[in-house]
Each structure stands twice: as structure tokens, then as C-alpha cells.
Amino acid sequence: MTSPVTPTTSRRGFLKAGLATGGALAAGGAAAQEPDPLITEVQHWAQGFGEGVDATPYGLPIDYESDVVRRNVEWLTADVISSINFTPIHALDGTITPQGCAFERHHSGAIDLPKEDYRLMINGLVDTPLVFTYWDLERFPRENHVYFCECAANTGMEWAGAQLNGAQFTHGMIHNMEYTGVPLRTLLNEAGIRTEGKWIFVEGADASSNGRSIPLDKALDDCLVAFKANGEALRKEHGYPVRLVVPGWEGNLWVKWLRRIEVTDGPVESREETSKYTDTLANGISRKWTWVMDAKSVVTSPSPQSPITHGPGPLVITGLAWSGRGAIQRVDVSIDGGKTWQVARLAQPGQPMALTRFYLDIEWDGSEMLLQSRAMDSSGYVQPTKNELRDVRGLNSIYHNNGIQTWWVKANGEAENVEVS
């Protein structure tokens, strides 16, 4: 393994040997004056002017990156208006997810809701039922936090074994954005919660309304009524103009186009929170209210959609780790299917309920690898293997699969989604 900061001689080795791939010039100052044939044969500097600053008032990715987009899986749902799309995590680095390619899911389509028409009602067991306009919300003290939003069904297809071939599809039902909004407790306190109020029921303005019950203690803790993500207005598909942010908890609770918050004395047990988003165990009994997303991680590169395109030598292994119960404290990486582990380097100290980027910089010997990552969070929880999960949960589950993922990286650099026993 190489040091995270000091390059090894072997790195220089691959560069010296690398002329065929545009590597080093022959050593020596004089030689440095000789043009690299590869430099003269490609136009690697401009012969004329490029685009002006007025060309892109709002810019999009360059055409060469047109494959770095959200994708949905046609067979996964009956219709695209109640479906999911996936963040291209295999092609991203860092931790922030741009809104334009950030995972989103909706139950009756992304609706068009102008700020002028927006209303948020707080009613039920409150002293003063209130209705807020969008501009009312902008008058309350705001907070900013980077949080991940993960669908409870992320990795759900993998319960029965390796299914989908690509980190985007196995783990891409997640995004990580800097949300700006008003603490939900501020608005609830404004209405005044009666002593009988123990839960809230939140609804969206879309046709599904997507009602969800949330215990009052979570509502009063860290939930945000958010109107911006990564600094700018929420995109239409992320709930413009206002969505709920429920840090560390299932994405389906992060109600978009937030319309109504009713304070109740108990959970509503709506269709979508009973027939769906529950975990049926081997004995047929379903666990409900399993809102918190446990510690999880995945190697994003190399991976099936991000194969190794070079030979043996220096290789950057990277991925993402997160926990709904706190901050990521450590990530281990195995290249031999979990027999041995190395401590990965965290790009930054883990932040509560936010994605953490990890790296392991190795000298790849060119032989095949069984790549795995294992996350540990500030609660002391360690990410389990898929079989450890199955022993406890059986095979009837869809949601909350946070088992350790394995990529079989072959000698030719290609990777496949596999399971190790």
C-alpha cells in the first residue's frame, strides 16, 4: 500500500514506462526540450478562441460526460410516475451530489407547484392551526446541513443474491446535499403542540399525498422544512418549492411538495407505511417503524461501471460510507473477499448523517480481487455481511439491506457483482 501523500518510486516507474500511454519523457533536462510525439499528434492546446462567458448562463455537463446521468430500471416498477432513479455514484467523487443527477423517487410524478400557489398547513392537536405561504417560511431563522437521503429500498434487490451489475443500481438510491431550511420544531412551536400530541402526519401536494407518520421527538429534533439544496432552489423533482428533511431516516419520509403537517396522538398507519416500507421476517411477521438507515458503505470505483483501464501498479480504490445513527468513524477495505482488511483513508472526518468519501491507495499486482468495504459509525455499529443480515432477517425483506457489497475485479480490470459465502 502506498502512502496517501508521498508517491512511491513504482508510480514513477509506471510513468517512465508509460510513453505508450503518454507517460514520462526520457529523463534529463535536455530531453525535456524534445516534444513528446503524443503531444504533437494531439491538439492539446487551443489554436483559437473558445466559448464566451455569455454562452452558458446556466451550464450543463460537457458532452463527453453524457453518460454520467440518473437512470431508472424499467422492470423495477409498473410505471415511471411511481418509480426511482439512481445517482451515478460510480462516476462521482467527493461527497456532494449535484441536484441534476441526485437520486429521487416519487409516487405519482414530479408536480409543477409555483411558489405563489404553495401553502403549508399545520393542524391537528395544536393550539393555533396555521397556514404558511412560501414567503412566510422565508421569515423564520434558517439552518444549513449536509445530509444524505437514502431510499429504504436501496440495495433491496440484492437480498436473494447478486442481481444488479453496477454500484449505480445496487447503491445509487442515495444523494447527499447541503439543505437549507427552517427547523420543523420552529413551525410546530409556532402552532403550539397540545399535550396529547405525540406524532405528526406529513403529506405532500402530489396526487399520491404520500402520507407518513413521524414520532414527535424526531420532528422536534433535527427535521428541516427545506427550500434549497446545494445553495439553490430545490429542483422540481426534489419537491420544489419545499420538502421535508428527516436526517438519517428513510427517504420516503422526506416528503416532497410538503403540503400539510397534522399533529396526532398516534401514528396514522397509512397504506404506504404499512403495506409498504415494512420488513417481513422469515416467520411472516413484519417489522414496522424501521426508519433509521444503518451504517453502510460501497466501493464506487473500481466497480462494474467503473472498470480498471490500466495494468498493474498504482490503483485508487474509492467509495462512500454513511450512517443514519451518527458519523462514520472508520472504513475498512478488503481485496480478498473479507479474509483480510486494511483501514481506508477518510477524505474528511465523518459528519453525522452525511456521506463520507474513503480511499485506499494500493499497488495492484494485476491479479483478480474480491473488493469489499465495511463501515463503522460513532455508535460503535459495524456494517454486517449480507449473510449475517439474512440469518436475522430471512429472505422476505425488501428494505434496509446494508450488507457488505462484493465486487469481483478480474485480471482484465472488469468487475462483476458477486457474493462470497
Next chain:
Amino acid sequence: MTSPVTPTTSRRGFLKAGLATGGALAAGGAAAQEPDPLITEVQHWAQGFGEGVDATPYGLPIDYESDVVRRNVEWLTADVISSINFTPIHALDGTITPQGCAFERHHSGAIDLPKEDYRLMINGLVDTPLVFTYWDLERFPRENHVYFCECAANTGMEWAGAQLNGAQFTHGMIHNMEYTGVPLRTLLNEAGIRTEGKWIFVEGADASSNGRSIPLDKALDDCLVAFKANGEALRKEHGYPVRLVVPGWEGNLWVKWLRRIEVTDGPVESREETSKYTDTLANGISRKWTWVMDAKSVVTSPSPQSPITHGPGPLVITGLAWSGRGAIQRVDVSIDGGKTWQVARLAQPGQPMALTRFYLDIEWDGSEMLLQSRAMDSSGYVQPTKNELRDVRGLNSIYHNNGIQTWWVKANGEAENVEVS
């Protein structure tokens, strides 16, 4: 001033009084059942389905936000291929700048440079001149850091007095993104720096080449050879596929389409770093090598492009602060042109060489205000007034105007760029 977390009764007051703007229902549980006329008169929930998840593989802002875009000022430069565009900071919140609306400046147009054609040469006073392909760079250990990039000319038009009416134009030559890249020292050490090497000269692949001299100690400290911003590939206008990141220093050193790094025994003193980007004092002598961006701040809302649209009562004052010499430790806000100051609330603890969001939540009495903000950084430096700057620098300067900005907010909520003596 209100508490940052607990709403005041006056907030409920404006809601109770606010029916005309969709405020509170009449108090009482029974009344909560009565529909708000404003809710029935607007379609505030969907009567049908919205867009499917396949509608936006890569999403753009919703049409209602079409004014939240970069803008350039026609008269500022002779041609848009050597010009500047401005981040719409008046409309953003949080700290991250989306790439699509992030400030950028170039000297001969944004060029189209495919990864296949990309080469980075390191030559000059090195043991082994090297040429890297894009994929070579991806094999070195990476880092992730959120840094601001500010043009030395940001606020430059204001030396002679209040000129441009809008925070986007006075202070929008700045962005703040999470950059991913290889430490420059890693690549320089790979080539091996000779003892005579004291500076580097960096060039871009655009026609201007935009050569810049940087002392070796900065090059070996925290500079990054970056290929991603906010998780995804650099946009074309931000230097795709590779740019230099020089934390805390003038944006013109952050060379885009980075082509060559020559290790030299002294500065090259290129045209662009002598005839431009120097600070001419009152006596006609020009200061050079003034690379570091000093502590600075600006109120982004209310501001000329973001007027107050409501009457007296709760008002959120917000803005941005940053320093190239460390982290923002404190921001003060004045509503009376600097006679009295209140300590603003920082959304998060300041991070070195990154934007910090601040808030001051007040009860606005509806009278006019002279809004100012004053930043303090971890070096102990306090942002000066414009007149304090002029006393030292005279009126010949263009760059490095970090003086305190004043917005005259009128009783009708509109704001103007003004100066106070």
C-alpha cells in the same frame, strides 16, 4: 433580535394577521377544519400525475427560477471571450455553489478539450520531466476540499464609489465548490525538484495560456490538480478536464485546462501578472504578488436584487463571509451604517479558505436601514471600511477591494448600493 431557534410571539402575530397573505386560520380546533379561502382558490395539490423519473436524466432548475443564472456585464470587457460572469449570490443560500451557476472567467474562451487529448507536462528544474495523461492523474492519491475561488477584481468597480446595483455584480466573482484532485506536491515530487527550483510557472491549454508564477512553498503546500467539483467532472467553462486549485489565492492563478507546470528559479513576470493583477498605489508604484484574498463579507439578502417583499416584523438578514488567510471566526452585522453592530449567527463553524454563511434574524420596524457586514478571520484580521482601504491604497487600484459593503434598504423594502462616510 430573535433567538436563532425559538420563534417569537411576534412571528405568530404576523401569521395571525397574515390571512391576506395566506397566514393563519382563525385559532381553535374547529376552525382548523374550515378551508382557507386561499387554499381553495389556488390549486395547491395535484389533481393528476406529474413527470416520471425518466423525464430528467440530468435535471435543470425549474422554469420559475430562470432568473437565477450567471450574468456578465457587457461594458466591463471588450469581448465575451475574455470576460467574467457572476454567481447569482443574491438568490442562493447555504455555501455550496452549483457548477452551473458558479462564477468563471477566462481570457480566450472556454475550450473543448477531451480527456483523450489531455496532457500535463512538468518540466524545468526537475530531475525527471514528466507528461501525464488524464488517466495517469487518476492513479495518484486524491483529496477533497471545499474552497472558494474569488477573482482578484471582485468588487473592483467600487473603488471610486458605489457603482453596480446588486450583490451579484459587486461580489459575485466568487464560487465555493468541493474540489477533488491530486495534491500538486505529489506530482512535483514525482518529477523531483532540483535545489535551484524556487517557483513554478503554470500554463493553461487555452489560446491565452494564461501563464502565472507561483512560489514553490505554496505549490508544495495545499494546491490541487483538480478534476472534479461538487462530485462531478469539471464543467467545460471551469477547465474540463483538469484545473489548478490555489486555496485562498486570486482566481487567476487557478489555471484552467492545466497544460504545463515549469519549475523555475524565479518568477517569469508574464504580461498578465505584471501589466495586470497588480495594485497601483496613489504614488503610481504598483504592488505585485498580492495573491492572498483578504477577509471579506457581503449581505446577500436583503440587497438590490433581493428586496424585502413584506412589511415590518420578522426579517432574515443573510450573507457570505470568507478569508484566504484562514477560517471565518465571526461576522458582525450593522443596520445603521456601522454605528452599532450585532454578532451574526454562523450557519456552521468557519472552514479555512471556504465560504461561511451568516444570518441575523431581526424584528424589522419598517424603517430604512444601512445594512453592512464585517468579517473577522482566524488570523485576527478585521474587514476594513472602503475609506480605510482608500486611505492606504489610493484610488488607482482595481483588485483586492475587500471593503465593507453598504446596502441602503428603504422603507418600501427596495435596496440600493450606497456609501457611508
